[in-house]
Structure formats: C-alpha cells, structure tokens
Amino acid sequence: MNSPMDQNNVPTNPETTETKSVPRSRRLRMGIAAAVVAVGAVGGTVTAFAMNGDDAGSSSSAAPGKPAGSDVEFPLSTKKGDIVDSNGKKVVLTGVNWFGFETGTFAPHGLWTRSLDSMLDQMAKQGFNTMRLPYANEMFDAKSKPNGIDFKQNPDLKGLTGQQIMDKVVKGATDRGMMVILDQHRPDQYSQSELWYSQSLTENKWLSDWVKLAKRYKSNDRVIGADLHNEPRGQATWGDGNKKTDWHMAATKAGNAIHKVNKNWLIFVEGTDRHKNEQFWWGGDLQGVKKHPVKLDEGNKVVYSAHDYGPGVFNQNWFQAKDFPKNMPAIWKKHWAYVKQQNIGPLLLGEFGGRKTAGNSKEAIWQNALMDYLKKNQISYTYWTWNPDSGDTGGVLNKDWKTLDKNKMKMLSKYQMPMLEPKGKASE
Incomplete structure (x- = not known):
C-alpha cells in the first residue's frame, strides 16, 4: 500500500483515506511527526506449517491437513501449487x-513507544511466524539516518544504520521462530513507484541492492525470499x-541475479493492476501468468503474490453486487487464486486487510469471507498490517501500539498453524 506524504515528509490528514477513480490501495501514516517529537523529548507466523502430501487433499478445496509441527527443513522450494520444505x-x-523501513524513519514504526524485543515477543506470541518486511532502497544510503526511536527503550539501536536495524529485526524475528x-x-x-525503477532508483541499483541483501542474509535460512x-x-x-515496462521480464532478470549469490531464496513475484483493459488492485492481477509464467534458471523457486482489499480502501463494483459476498470466490479465482488451484505455482496473498472484522459491515463480511477462502484453499498470506498507523486499514495493534485488536486476532486465528521452534530451542 502507499502513503501520501507532503514534501516535508509529514503525513497528510490521517483521518482521511484518499481514494481515486482508479482502483488503488494506499495507506496514510498517522502520527509520525508527533511521535518523533515525543521521542526527542525523552532521549533520544505467518504461521508456517508443514504437511505430508497425503494429508493435503486437492489444492482447490482441501482444509488444512494434519500439521507436521515445527519440523520444517530448509531451504524451501516449490512443487506445483505448493511451497515445500527440503523433505x-x-x-x-x-x-x-510490519512497515517502517520504507518511510522517513528508516526503521519499523512503533519503536517510539516500546522496545523492539517487546514488539517481536508479542508478534510471535500471536502465532505469526512469517514477517513481510517492507523497505525503501533509500534506506541503504549513508545519509539516511534512522529516527522515530525511543533510545531509552531501545539503547542497542542507537547509532545504527537502517540496514543494521534491519539486521536486528531479522535476527530477532527468526530467533523467535518466524x-x-x-x-x-x-x-x-x-x-x-509503478515500475521497479524510478527517477530516484535505476534498474541496476534495484538489482544490486537485491544481490547485496541475498548475500547478507544467506546464512540465515529463515530469511526465505x-x-x-x-x-x-x-x-x-x-x-x-x-x-x-515488462514486469515479467524484469522479475525474471532479478530472480536469476539473486540466485547467482543465493540459490536458496524463494522469489515472490507480484501481479500488475490490470489484464488487457480490465483493472484490478495494485499488484493484484495474475491473469498474465497463465500464458507467461516466470521461469528462472534455478527451478522450483517462484511464488506468485497478489494484493487484495475491501470496500474500506476502494468501493469496487463487486462489493455492490446483489449476491455479495457469494460473488467473491469467482473474482478471487479469476484474478489470482487460479494460479494455485491449477497448480501453476504457489501463491502468497501478500497484503489484505481492513479496519472492520466483526459485525455486519461489508468490510467485515468481505474480510471473513476471504479468510475462509484462504483456509479452504490453503493459500499463504501476510496480513496488512501489524501497525495501527495504516490509514485505511488500521492494524493488528490498537492505536496505543500495545494492545491487540481482539476482533482481528479472532479472525486471523481461524487460519494459523504451529510455529517453528525458536532457534534457541530448535534441535541442532
């Protein structure tokens, strides 16, 4: 999702979700400037589960089979419509x-209120053992100084670069079983940016940053892609x-470049926002995959990814249909779910979310219907978002950055599986 910011990097009106005539998803960050001022004053899983193939059933309709527990063997790869471990x-x-590295703080949001360790402990306790961690390439520049952190609560982060803080987040998450x-x-x-390059980022820099990250985290097998x-x-x-403009071609180029230095990584390839003249959510349309699948030199490493949102982000016409929400499975199948259902490749719903998960609002009905659909089809997901400062969706955390939105966790817990063992407890 995206965040309108003014030229001084101050959030625009946090109480207003911007919508346009073109379907899109965007987030507004709330309270960054106030939080940074306050910090200055004080000083300063996806849960993964492994299943035996015989227990899985068909990918289009099976309920989750008997979990194999936390015994996932790395590295991961793909087989038809599934992600599989080395066994x-x-x-x-x-x-x-959990966003923030892609913003002007160059650090995860919320560290102005509490410690990194307490945040990760709480996240792991909720059963999320995969974290999707957004970043901006600008974070790697020497001039990009992390801010918006209460260093009294996070003394170990003081003086670190954004990349070094990312190292801390990655190690902390993976040590806890994520x-x-x-x-x-x-x-x-x-x-x-619409494309993988922009006025501030060349294609070569986009590629070289990915290669550096693949090298940097190669020794941590829980950084999966x-x-x-x-x-x-x-x-x-x-x-x-x-x-x-060909995203399929660029993704192939990037995946091959990454695999030259780290063959273990999965390559997650999002869709575009349209197929022919039909528009959909940003990054949400994978209809082109059927005719043009991504083929890398290293086989069995591509996972397709889509984003999908509800009426709280943009009031699409399908939310107004008389048969809503019964009409939604056909829409999801057409735009992205068919990729897994037809065993073209595995699928991650990399973003979906909304403020309302309980009651009779269309957004609540949509979110719960989508969760049921993901569970039925055993589709992987990373929910948007942990942060409460996503303007049009809110987060798993409430605005105090400490307590949980219990209705959201009730919905998400319908489709979670046993976590990996924390690294300190895992058998060698």
Whole structure:
C-alpha cells in the first residue's frame, strides 16, 4: 500500500483515506511527526506449517491437513501449487506485515513507544511466524539516518544504520521462530513507484541492492525470499517484451541475479493492476501468468503474490453486487487464486486487510469471507498490517501500539498453524 506524504515528509490528514477513480490501495501514516517529537523529548507466523502430501487433499478445496509441527527443513522450494520444505512437506505461511523501513524513519514504526524485543515477543506470541518486511532502497544510503526511536527503550539501536536495524529485526524475528520475506516496497521514503525503477532508483541499483541483501542474509535460512517489487501498476505490463515496462521480464532478470549469490531464496513475484483493459488492485492481477509464467534458471523457486482489499480502501463494483459476498470466490479465482488451484505455482496473498472484522459491515463480511477462502484453499498470506498507523486499514495493534485488536486476532486465528521452534530451542 502507499502513503501520501507532503514534501516535508509529514503525513497528510490521517483521518482521511484518499481514494481515486482508479482502483488503488494506499495507506496514510498517522502520527509520525508527533511521535518523533515525543521521542526527542525523552532521549533520544505467518504461521508456517508443514504437511505430508497425503494429508493435503486437492489444492482447490482441501482444509488444512494434519500439521507436521515445527519440523520444517530448509531451504524451501516449490512443487506445483505448493511451497515445500527440503523433505517435500507442504509449508503454508500465515503471517503479518510490519512497515517502517520504507518511510522517513528508516526503521519499523512503533519503536517510539516500546522496545523492539517487546514488539517481536508479542508478534510471535500471536502465532505469526512469517514477517513481510517492507523497505525503501533509500534506506541503504549513508545519509539516511534512522529516527522515530525511543533510545531509552531501545539503547542497542542507537547509532545504527537502517540496514543494521534491519539486521536486528531479522535476527530477532527468526530467533523467535518466524520466517522473513523482504519486500522492496518503495524506491525512496516519499512514494511507491509503478515500475521497479524510478527517477530516484535505476534498474541496476534495484538489482544490486537485491544481490547485496541475498548475500547478507544467506546464512540465515529463515530469511526465505525476496518480494521483488511492491504493487506493479500503471505502466507495468506482463509478458509483452517491452524492456521498459515488462514486469515479467524484469522479475525474471532479478530472480536469476539473486540466485547467482543465493540459490536458496524463494522469489515472490507480484501481479500488475490490470489484464488487457480490465483493472484490478495494485499488484493484484495474475491473469498474465497463465500464458507467461516466470521461469528462472534455478527451478522450483517462484511464488506468485497478489494484493487484495475491501470496500474500506476502494468501493469496487463487486462489493455492490446483489449476491455479495457469494460473488467473491469467482473474482478471487479469476484474478489470482487460479494460479494455485491449477497448480501453476504457489501463491502468497501478500497484503489484505481492513479496519472492520466483526459485525455486519461489508468490510467485515468481505474480510471473513476471504479468510475462509484462504483456509479452504490453503493459500499463504501476510496480513496488512501489524501497525495501527495504516490509514485505511488500521492494524493488528490498537492505536496505543500495545494492545491487540481482539476482533482481528479472532479472525486471523481461524487460519494459523504451529510455529517453528525458536532457534534457541530448535534441535541442532
């Protein structure tokens, strides 16, 4: 999702969710400036589960089979419509996003209120053992100084670069039994880009940053892969051979570059926002995959990814249908779920979310229907988002950054599985 910010990097009106005539998802960050001021004054899983193939049933309609527990063997790869571990057991991710590295704080949001350890402890306690971790390439620049952190509560983060703080987050998450997907969310702190390159980010820099990250985290097998570019849209095409716009071609190039230095990583490839003349959510349309699947030199490593949102983000016409929500499975299947159902490849719903999960609002009905659909089809997901400062969706945490939105956790807990063992407890 995206966040409108003014040129001084101050959030626009946090109480207003911006919508446009073109379907899109965007988030507004709430209270960053106030939080940074306050900090200055004081000083300063997806749950994964593995299943035996015989227990899984068909990918289009099976309920989750008997979990194999926490005995996932790395590295992960793919087999038809599933992610599998090195022993061939199916692995399903049911996780959460935690954003901030892609913003002007160059650090995860919420560290102005509490410690990194307490945040990760709480996240792991809720059963999320995969974290999708967005970043901006600008974070790697020497001039990009992390801020918005209460260093009295996070003394070990003082003086670190954004990359070094990312190291702390990754180690803390994986030590607690979570897997991590890195997400190139923006070229810079100000806005997302339609394409994988922009005025502030060349294609070569996009590629070289991915190669550096793949090398950096190669020794941590719970860092499982790269979400190459967040929400391709607008100019982005799929499979037309145009070097300037063909996202399929660019993703292939990036995946092969990453695998030259780290063959273990899964390559998560999002869709675009349209197929022919039909528009959908940013990054949410995978219809082009059927004719033009992504084929890497390293086989069995591609996971397709889509984003899908509800009426709280944009009031699409399908939410107004007389048969809503019964009409939704056909829409999901057409745009993204068919990829797994037809065994073309595994699928991650990398973003979905909304403020309302209980009651009779259309947004609550939509979210619960989608959760049921994901569970029925054993589709992996990372929920948007842990943060409460996502303007049009809210988060798993309430605005105090400490207490949980109990209705959201009640919904998410319908489809979670046993976590991996924390590294300190895992058998050697």
